[in-house]
Structure formats: C-alpha cells, structure tokens
Amino acid sequence: MDKEEHLHGRVVMNIFRCSNLLERVGRKLVAKVGLTSVHQWFILAALSAEDLSLKQLGKNTHVTKQNMTGMIERLKHNEYVTTYEAQEDRRITLVRLTEKGKQALAQLDGMGYQSNQESLNCLRLEELNSFNGCLLKLIENMDDDNSCP
Template sequence: MDNQDQLHGSIVVNIFRCSNLLERIGRKLVSEAGLTSVHQWFILSALSNGDLSLKQLGKNTLVTKQNMTGMIERLKQGQYVTTYEAQGDRRVTLVSLTDKGKQALHHLDSCGIANNEASFEHIKLEELSSFNKCLKQLIENMDDK
C-alpha cells in the first residue's frame, strides 16, 4: 500500500467519522423540530425553493424511490408536506411544503447555523471552498458507479 492509498483510506475513515458526528447532531436537532430523521430535514430543505416531484427529490437527496415514498408519507402524516398530481401528467406526484414544514425548516436552519459556526470556526473560507469542491467531486465520482 503506497502513500496515496493510505491517504485515500484515511479520508474515507474520516468522512465516516464526520458522518457519524453529523448524524448525532442532526438527530438531536430534528427531534427538537418534531421530525423523526435527518433525511426528513434533507427533504424539507430540498423543497425550500419550490415544489418537486418524488423523482426529483430522490435525485436531490440520493434516496431511492421506495424509501422516498415512505418518508413523504410520514411527512404528510405529520403535516409537514402535502402532495398533488402534476397538472400535465397525472403519473407525476409533486410534493409541497406546508406552513408547518416551513416553520420546522426555519427552526432547523436557525439551529444549524449556530452548530455550523462552531464546527467551522477555525477553517478559512478558501479552505472551506476547496473542501466543498472536493466533496462535490467525490460524490459525483461515487454516484456514477
């Protein structure tokens, strides 16, 4: 195993460690907002710019259609979202935020900002920008497989 292989392995391990910490923090925040999973937060965030189809939501959040359907049903039961048929194609289901969903998202975003400030406190803006670019490329590389 050469240095590059070791570096790749170390990065993967650190991403998993970071993911575990983010999941722990996220579960606490979503619980305070009345949601049951971090993925529900992702869905509400994806809907913040407008209504999306189940297919678009799945693509944006990297969640399978089967899992997305169940998550949307639970969000509907909690009155965070509503669904309706697309006007031009009744086979397409669109999802929309309700007022309760918007309130939950506002609460999560407010709490998230405070957590993010603490998490990124000693990292320069240029480093964050470069890191974000690398993460996007990594996601794109893995999503192609």
C-alpha cells in the same frame, strides 16, 4: 499497500467518522422540531424553493424511491408536506411544503446555522472553500461514476 492507498483509506474512514458526527448533531436538531431523521430535513430543504416530484426529490437527496415514498408518507402524516397529482401527468406525484413544514425548516435553518458555525470555526474561509470544492468533486465522481477531473 502503498502510501496513496493508505491515504485513500484514511480519507474514506475520516469521511465516515465526520458523517457519523454530523448525523448525531443533526438528529438532535431535527428532534427539536418533531422530525425523526436528518433525511427529512434534507427533503424539507429541497422543497423550500419549489414543489418537486418524488423522483426529483430522490435524485436531489440521493434517497431511493422506496425510502422516499415512506419518508414522504411520514412527513405527510405529520403535516409537514402535502402531495398532489401533476396537472400535465396524473401519474406524477408532486410534494409541497405545508405551513408547518416551512416553520420547521425556518427553525432548523437557524439552529443549523449556529451548529455549522460551531463545527466549522476551526477552518479559515480559504480552507472551507477548498474543502467544499473537494467534496463536490467527490460527490460528482461517486454519483456519476466518472473519474476525478
């Protein structure tokens, strides 16, 4: 194994480690507002600007249709979202935040901001910008199966 392969492996392993730590922090935050997973938070955040179809939500959050349907049903059961048929095509189910969902998201945004500040305070602004750019390139490469630019 050459140095580049070894570095690739270390980078991937560190991304997984960071993801696990973020998931742990996120689970504690979502539990405070009654959600059961960090993915539910992502769904509420995706709905903050506009109503979206199940397909659009899945694409935005990288969640499969089967998993998305179950998560929406749980969010709907707990009154964080509501669903309705699209006027132009009744086969399309649209999802909307309820007032309870908006309140939960507002609480999570506040707690998330504080948590992010604490987690990322070890990086300078230039480092954060560079790191964010690298993550976006990686996501784009993995999502579309393109090579890194």
